[in-house]
Amino acid sequence: MKHLIDGLIKAKTHFYYIRVHYEDTDIGGIVYHAKYINYIERARTSLIRLIKFPPEKFLNNGLSIVVKSINFDWYSSCTLGDCICVETNILKTRKVSIILRQNIFNFDRSKILAKAEVKICFLDTNIKVALIPNEFMKKLKINFA
Amino acid sequence: MKHLIDGLIKAKTHFYYIRVHYEDTDIGGIVYHAKYINYIERARTSLIRLIKFPPEKFLNNGLSIVVKSINFDWYSSCTLGDCICVETNILKTRKVSIILRQNIFNFDRSKILAKAEVKICFLDTNIKVALIPNEFMKKLKINFA
Amino acid sequence: MKHLIDGLIKAKTHFYYIRVHYEDTDIGGIVYHAKYINYIERARTSLIRLIKFPPEKFLNNGLSIVVKSINFDWYSSCTLGDCICVETNILKTRKVSIILRQNIFNFDRSKILAKAEVKICFLDTNIKVALIPNEFMKKLKINFA
Amino acid sequence: MKHLIDGLIKAKTHFYYIRVHYEDTDIGGIVYHAKYINYIERARTSLIRLIKFPPEKFLNNGLSIVVKSINFDWYSSCTLGDCICVETNILKTRKVSIILRQNIFNFDRSKILAKAEVKICFLDTNIKVALIPNEFMKKLKINFA
Numbered sequence: 397m398k399h400l401i402d403g404l405i406k407a408k409t410h411f412y413y414i415r416v417h418y419e420d421t422d423i424g425g426i427v428y429h430a431k432y433i434n435y436i437e438r439a440r441t442s443l444i445r446l447i448k449f450p451p452e453k454f455l456n457n458g459l460s461i462v463v464k465s466i467n468f469d470w471y472s473s474c475t476l477g478d479c480i481c482v483e484t485n486i487l488k489t490r491k492v493s494i495i496l497r498q499n500i501f502n503f504d505r506s507k508i509l510a511k512a513e514v515k516i517c518f519l520d521t522n523i524k525v526a527l528i529p530n531e532f533m534k535k536l537k538i539n540f541a
Numbered sequence: 542m543k544h545l546i547d548g549l550i551k552a553k554t555h556f557y558y559i560r561v562h563y564e565d566t567d568i569g570g571i572v573y574h575a576k577y578i579n580y581i582e583r584a585r586t587s588l589i590r591l592i593k594f595p596p597e598k599f600l601n602n603g604l605s606i607v608v609k610s611i612n613f614d615w616y617s618s619c620t621l622g623d624c625i626c627v628e629t630n631i632l633k634t635r636k637v638s639i640i641l642r643q644n645i646f647n648f649d650r651s652k653i654l655a656k657a658e659v660k661i662c663f664l665d666t667n668i669k670v671a672l673i674p675n676e677f678m679k680k681l682k683i684n685f686a
Numbered sequence: 687m688k689h690l691i692d693g694l695i696k697a698k699t700h701f702y703y704i705r706v707h708y709e710d711t712d713i714g715g716i717v718y719h720a721k722y723i724n725y726i727e728r729a730r731t732s733l734i735r736l737i738k739f740p741p742e743k744f745l746n747n748g749l750s751i752v753v754k755s756i757n758f759d760w761y762s763s764c765t766l767g768d769c770i771c772v773e774t775n776i777l778k779t780r781k782v783s784i785i786l787r788q789n790i791f792n793f794d795r796s797k798i799l800a801k802a803e804v805k806i807c808f809l810d811t812n813i814k815v816a817l818i819p820n821e822f823m824k825k826l827k828i829n830f831a
Numbered sequence: 832m833k834h835l836i837d838g839l840i841k842a843k844t845h846f847y848y849i850r851v852h853y854e855d856t857d858i859g860g861i862v863y864h865a866k867y868i869n870y871i872e873r874a875r876t877s878l879i880r881l882i883k884f885p886p887e888k889f890l891n892n893g894l895s896i897v898v899k900s901i902n903f904d905w906y907s908s909c910t911l912g913d914c915i916c917v918e919t920n921i922l923k924t925r926k927v928s929i930i931l932r933q934n935i936f937n938f939d940r941s942k943i944l945a946k947a948e949v950k951i952c953f954l955d956t957n958i959k960v961a962l963i964p965n966e967f968m969k970k971l972k973i974n975f976a
Contacts, residue, residue: 423856429608430578463574566713719898723865753864
């Protein structure tokens with residue numbers, strides 16, 4: 397499968413494809429449940445990379461992105477060799493936080509594997525909550541609102 | 542610090558200590574958020590190991606433990622070298638699921654790092670939800686109800 | 687960057703691209719050294735997937751691929767957001783083992799990050815070393831000899 | 832099992848115990864091979880923590896420890912629930928590098944799981960190789976020479 401390494405944005409949604417590797421599976425023969433949390437982080441980071449706000453740019457400006465909360469539901473398992481798709485939407489933007497919906501599907505999107513709602517915010521170098529940078533918020537809204 | 546490798550049960554609560562390692566941290570200088578999900582799985586598995594129902598015993602009987610949902614809130618970060626404590630309580634037991642509360646504290650328990658509510662269930666070899674084994678449920682109640 | 691999810695074979699070499707993610711980095715600000723071992727496993731597995739011998743096919747036939755030895759040298763670090771390339775060659779094939787050279791480069795291949803020599807073999811369900819399957823060996827030689 | 836969270840030093844050797852967790856295993860039913868590289872890093876870091884030179888102390892002084900090379904041989908597998916032991920010795924100390932032998936055994940040390948030889952060095956904030964700090968070297972020699 398040919399694909400864009402950071403996924404793509406279509407119809408206000410970010411699509412991100414992942415091949416399941418050995419390291420992702422466990423003795424149960426399926427993907428280790430916590431790995432899904434890593435998968436959706438890769439998707440979120442790829443989304444902001446695509447709109448030209450990669451996380452290392454924020455880090456250089458003294459801002460780090462942190463996860464405040466996740467509500468996660470598992471529906472189906474996947475296993476070694478599967479190709480899966482993380483779909484990300486922006487649910488809400490506030491002054492100091494962003495809430496995303498991130499659903500994971502099998503490759504042809506006929507089956508949902510997991511659903512997540514994720515709240516992120518920014519911390520400054522004093523580890524205080526910072527305002528979401530203005531230019532970033534604008535870019536997000538252009539692409540996802 | 543001398544401690545029990547699978548933690549200990551005291552006052553209907555399981556306590557499990559973890560030293561934060563290099564592999565757990567990320568470029569932000571703190572523990573990678575998803576690693577907390579691994580930490581609480583280690584604690585849950587250590588809890589059932591302590592009461593003589595290790596996961597490999599279930600696997601040998603064709604039962605695997607799966608996570609159905611997690612609600613997770615991050616409050617504070619921790620970093621390389623920190624020693625942290627996962628406290629686990631059984632909130633609810635049903636015929637086919639168990640709900641646990643798992644909170645993560647710093648070593649002297651003066652600061653909460655994260656709170657989680659986790660729902661687990663058992664799957665049989667046909668990947669159908671199975672009843673929680675009776676003997677296991679009894680043992681859980683003796684220790685945590 | 688548009689790319690093939692399992693890499694590509696060109697001039698008897700397998701090329702596999704990886705975007706460095708948060709989870710790959712550590713508090714030192716660079717990729718955690720052990721993660722390179724995961725990276726080259728992804729590349730090896732993608733190589734055999736490309737020639738239509740995915741690992742799950744072997745597992746279904748009671749064969750698992752195991753690593754016997756790795757000699758690994760680190761030369762340069764990489765960090766969050768970097769896109770790197772794993773190049774894999776078959777150095778030697780024997781009846782019961784295969785030796786691969788796997789080098790990791792930065793994206794434009796102007797800098798070497800790491801070099802590895804990896805010996806793999808197959809185990810049967812009795813955990814005994816098995817002959818490399820004939821059809822697989824032929825396919826390997828067609829593509830890499 | 833009661834044990835010291837950072838292992839212990841006895842007869843010029845560092846002993847470090849690890850319980851194998853779900854996250855360490857893969858679909859093959861055994862510990863994912865690269866995880867052994869993480870295990871021995873935990874052991875090395877615990878060793879220097881025990882002699883009062885934790886890695887975060889070096890980081891605060893602008894020094895980071897990096898792995899230059901690893902020669903690793905796998906002999907036996909281990910799986911979920913196993914308790915294993917990493918034994919670490921200092922093989923050689925030079926002005927700018929340290930070579931360690933790190934062997935992994937099953938719990939009662941009746942079976943060797945893996946052998947490694949690891950070369951580490953220090954980098955300063957300009958990412959140049961630095962002299963091994965004198966006080967640290969002395970402490971290493973007192974405990975391991």
